[in-house]
Amino acid sequence: MLRGMYTAAAGMIAHQRRHDLITNNIANLNTPGYKAQVGVMRSFPEMLINLVNEGADRPSRTIGTLNTGTMVEEVLPIWTQGSLQETANASDLALISNIRVFEEVDGVPVEIRFDASGRGVNQAGETVYQPQAFYTVWNEAGEVRYTRNSQMVVDAEGLLRTTDGHRVLGQDGQPIALGRSLDSVRVTPAGVLLDEQGEVLGSLLITRIDNPYALIREGAGVYRLEGNEAAAAAADPDDFEIRQGFVERSNVDPAQSVTDLMVALRAYEANQRIVQYYDKSLEKAVNEVGRV
Amino acid sequence: MNHSMITAASSLYGLQRKLDIIADNVANLNTTGYKRRDASFQDILTTAKAQQPSMELPGRRTPLGLTEGWGARLSMQWSDFSQGTLVSTGQPFDLAIEGNALFELAVPRIGADGEQELDENGNPVFDRVWTRDGAFQLSPNQADGMIYLTAKDGTFVVDENGEKIAIPPSSRVDIDESGTITAWTDAGEAVTVGRLRLVRIVNPHLLTAVGSQRYALADNVPLDSALEPLAGTVTEGIAVRQGYLEQSNVDLTKEMTDLINAQRAFQLMSRALSSADTMWDLANKLRG
Numbered sequence: 001m002l003r004g005m006y007t008a009a010a011g012m013i014a015h016q017r018r019h020d021l022i023t024n025n026i027a028n029l030n031t032p033g034y035k036a037q038v039g040v041m042r043s044f045p046e047m048l049i050n051l052v053n054e055g056a057d058r059p060s061r062t063i064g065t066l067n068t069g070t071m072v073e074e075v076l077p078i079w080t081q082g083s084l085q086e087t088a089n090a091s092d093l094a095l096i097s098n099i100r101v102f103e104e105v106d107g108v109p110v111e112i113r114f115d116a117s118g119r120g121v122n123q124a125g126e127t128v129y130q131p132q133a134f135y136t137v138w139n140e141a142g143e144v145r146y147t148r149n150s151q152m153v154v155d156a157e158g159l160l161r162t163t164d165g166h167r168v169l170g171q172d173g174q175p176i177a178l179g180r181s182l183d184s185v186r187v188t189p190a191g192v193l194l195d196e197q198g199e200v201l202g203s204l205l206i207t208r209i210d211n212p213y214a215l216i217r218e219g220a221g222v223y224r225l226e227g228n229e230a231a232a233a234a235a236d237p238d239d240f241e242i243r244q245g246f247v248e249r250s251n252v253d254p255a256q257s258v259t260d261l262m263v264a265l266r267a268y269e270a271n272q273r274i275v276q277y278y279d280k281s282l283e284k285a286v287n288e289v290g291r292v
Numbered sequence: 293m294n295h296s297m298i299t300a301a302s303s304l305y306g307l308q309r310k311l312d313i314i315a316d317n318v319a320n321l322n323t324t325g326y327k328r329r330d331a332s333f334q335d336i337l338t339t340a341k342a343q344q345p346s347m348e349l350p351g352r353r354t355p356l357g358l359t360e361g362w363g364a365r366l367s368m369q370w371s372d373f374s375q376g377t378l379v380s381t382g383q384p385f386d387l388a389i390e391g392n393a394l395f396e397l398a399v400p401r402i403g404a405d406g407e408q409e410l411d412e413n414g415n416p417v418f419d420r421v422w423t424r425d426g427a428f429q430l431s432p433n434q435a436d437g438m439i440y441l442t443a444k445d446g447t448f449v450v451d452e453n454g455e456k457i458a459i460p461p462s463s464r465v466d467i468d469e470s471g472t473i474t475a476w477t478d479a480g481e482a483v484t485v486g487r488l489r490l491v492r493i494v495n496p497h498l499l500t501a502v503g504s505q506r507y508a509l510a511d512n513v514p515l516d517s518a519l520e521p522l523a524g525t526v527t528e529g530i531a532v533r534q535g536y537l538e539q540s541n542v543d544l545t546k547e548m549t550d551l552i553n554a555q556r557a558f559q560l561m562s563r564a565l566s567s568a569d570t571m572w573d574l575a576n577k578l579r580g
Contacts, residue, residue, distance in 0.1 A: 016571060017358075020295040023564040024335075024361035027303035029557045030310075031333040031364050073347065074354045089372070091497075129353075151332050153368065153497045156513045163332045163368045179517075181495040183392075213353035219338035219361060226355060254560055265567050272574045279579055 003068060005278040010069030011271035014041060017072040019264040025252045026261070033148035033221060034250035035077040036257075042073040079118045079132050079212050082148075082251040084243065091182040094150040094246035097133035099208065099239040118212070132212040133240040136205040137166035137222065138175060145222035146207055146215065146232075150248045154181050160202075164221040171203040171234070178202070187244045190237040204242065208235035295360065296568035300561050303363035306333060307558045310366065314551045317542045325425025325505040326540035327371045328547075334367035371507070373496045376424075376541040378533060384465055385441070387426030388538040389490070391530035393522065394422035396450040396489040397443060397506065420450075422491060422519070424538055425505040430459055441473075445504070451486040452523070459485060469531040488532065491519040 018039045028034040046065040054061070084094050102109040103123055114120040118130040134146035151163040158179035160168045167175035178185065178193070178201060186194045191204035209215060209232055215223040225232055313329050320326040341358040348356055378388045389395070398418035403409040409417045428449055431442040441449045441457040448456040459465060460483060462475035471488035493499070498518035499507040509518055522530065 012575075016295075019568065019571065020299065020360065023296040023299045023568065024363060026557075026560050026564050027299050027363035028333070028335050028361070029560065030553065031335050034335055034364075037359075037361070072358065074352060075359050076353060149334070151368075153370070154495050156495075156498055156517050158495075158517060164334045165367075181493075181497065183496070214355060216340070216355060216357070217338050217359050217361070219335055220367075221334050254556075258560060258563065261564060261567050265570060268571050269574055272578060275578060 002278050002282065003066070005275060007067070007069045008271045008274035008278065010044065010071060012268055012275070014070045014072050015264045015268040015271065019261065019268065021072075021075060022257055022261045022264060026254065026257050028250055029252050029254060031221070031250050032150050032247050033082065034252065035079060035082075035148070036250070036252045037217075038076050038078060039072040040074050040076060041070050043067045044069040044071065076213065077215075077217065078251060079130070080116065080251050082248045084246045085249050086245060087247050088245050089247075090185070090244060091152050092150055092245060092247045093152055093182075093187055093204075094243045094248040095133060095135060095148060095206070096241045096243065096248075097239070098241075099131045099133060099235075101128070101131065129211050129213055131208050131210045131239075133206050133208050133235045134223070135162070136169045136207045137162060138169060139166055139222065143224075144169075145218065145224055146209065147222045148248060149221040150246070152182060154178050162221065166220075166222060169205045171205050173205065176202045176204070182244075187242055189241045189243070191240075191242050206235040206240055206242075207232050208239060294572075295362075296564060296571070299361070299363035300565035300568060301363075302336060302365060303561050304558065304565070306363075306365040307554055307561060310554045311551070311558070313369065314547055314554060317547050318544070318551075320540050321542050321544060323505065323540050324427055324537045325376075325423060326542065327373050327376075327424065327505070328540070328542045329369060329371050329501070331366050331369045333364045335364050336362040338362070368497075370497050371499065371501055372541065373424075373493055374541050376538045378536040379539055380536055382535050384467075384534060385428040385430065386535060386537050387428060387467060387488075388533045388536040389424060389426065389530065390533055391527075393490045393492050393527075393530045394424060394507070394519070395426060396491060397421050397423060398448045398450050398454075398456065399506075418448075419508065421447075421502060421506040421508045422499070423504075423506045426532075427537055450489045452489045452521075453486075454489070455486075457486055457488075467532060467534045469533075470526045471532045490522045490527075490530065490532070492522055492527070492530065494518055494520050 021037055021039045025036045044067055046067055048062050049064050049066050050060045051063045052060040101112045103112060105123055112120045112122050112128060114130040120128050122128050134148060137145050137147050139145050147162060149162045149164055153161055153163060155161050158177050160176040160178050162168060170176040184196055185201060191206055193201040195201055215225055218224050310331055313331050317328045338359050338361045341360060343356045343358060399421050401409045401417045401419050411417050427444055428441055429444060430439050431446055432439050438458045441459055451457050460475055463478050464476045466474045471490055473485040475483045475485050495518045498513050500510055502508045
């Protein structure tokens with residue numbers, strides 16, 4: 001029919017998806033360790049437009065291209081560090097991830113500069129992303145997951161868990177059994193758990209994910225790494241710092257989110273108007289053309 | 293629109309409960325022995341919308357699939373057992389604990405019929421609860437004519453053997469740092485009545501608040517994973533102070549900051565909900 005009507009409908013759906021995304025960001029304003037999400041929009045593939053019946057001796061010819069809509073292609077988490085809030089609660093262990101990547105150029109280490117979104121370009125000209133450090137946890141089924149939730153508790157069996165209920169793993173890959181609350185445990189910046197006498201009770205396993213965009217968000221604060229297991233390795237203590245008594249807040253910017261919400265709503269409205277105008281045009285074609 | 297509305301509705305519910313917790317804390321600013329409660333949020337499970345393999349184009353960063361979140365909810369609530377300030381009252385049976393410990397009380401178990409439950413010998417059954425509220429008093433017991441150490445509502449305080457504490461007629465009662473009770477008769481003799489049962493808190497997250505500033509353990513929680521009974525004499529870092537009461541550990545500044553935070557998040561969420569409502573309205577008005 002009129003191509004534009006489907007384009008406008010696709011626009012409405014795309015902006016509605018963006019609205020849903022932003023609403024979820026705002027809902028998680030106070031979730032510790034939450035990373036805000038951004039929707040990437042892409043146009044539908046272009047169509048060729050042909051001109052037909054121009055004249056008796058001229059065949060149809062291509063006169064140009066037309067996009068027939070837009071969609072949300074993928075959802076990207078923003079990996080910037082959330083701000084740290086001091087709670088003085090010994091069970092809050094904020095993980096500060098600031099991993100720097102160096103390359104050898106003629107024997108001299110050169111640092112790859114990452115921009116605010118964590119993207120950088122290496123010497124070979126390829127796009128690389130800044131690695132991120134995570135706590136390693138087991139979910140109920142015993143599968144490995146990654147999280148930035150900085151609030152911990154010790155359960156009735158003495159196991160260390162995040163407040164989402166996942167068991168936190170130690171350097172040996174097994175859940176850490178503390179047997180006491182974290183109030184009497186001191187956690188060093190490298191993630192070693194010491195009791196009051198300085199005896200080592202365990203050590204937190206911090207995983208370094210080379211490409212954080214390969215992670216799939218599962219909700220309840222955890223991420224899953226699919227396929228490429230080699231991309232996850234234990235992080236070097238220089239790459240991260242654990243601060244006891246601090247919580248990493250969500251990195252959602254409320255002002256930006258509310259503005260984006262308004263933009264999504266008005267774009268939805270604009271597309272809705274276009275659909276209405278096409279409707280009026282069709283109404284004319286159906287009802288008024290050829291009326292006697 | 294429906295997705296946004298579901299997200300907003302579930303998150304508003306979580307925020308409402310957080311506001312309730314903060315209001316409860318502020319209301320108990322002056323309650324003796326009150327421990328402030330806190331809660332944390334988590335994001336609700338994310339669903340993934342499948343995408344066609346043709347969407348795997350160069351420049352795409354994430355794996356195939358569009359993830360959708362559904363808002364946030366409260367994941368855990370707990371009581372914060374940090375020390376409250378001690379205030380001197382001068383009353384001999386006002387006790388306060390300095391350090392990481394709790395008094396033990398024996399609460400009679402009430403059966404489903406509303407009557408006190410009795411065991412096979414016809415003796416009443418008691419449940420163990422613990423508290424920081426040391427505002428105790430002497431209460432005469434009509435059944436046996438003895439005078440017991442109880443809380444203000446008559447609940448018995450328990451000694452190190454798990455028994456009720458009977459105080460003999462005396463001119464003065466002293467309770468020292470380890471909780472040992474000494475009664476002085478009119479003749480000037482000292483009689484050791486017993487020692488209060490104190491338990492050290494090993495894991496505060498396992499204690500359930502049961503009202504009146506009292507805490508109990510859920511049925512499936514073993515005692516030694518949460519509490520450790522203190523034996524014998526003075527334990528380092530834990531002392532009982534006679535003539536003092538522990539004030540609530542609620543810090544008004546922190547509660548007000550949390551309140552503003554929660555209120556603004558609630559406001560933003562309502563804004564998102566009304567925006568979703570407007571979108572639905574636009575869709576309804578597409579024609580007619």
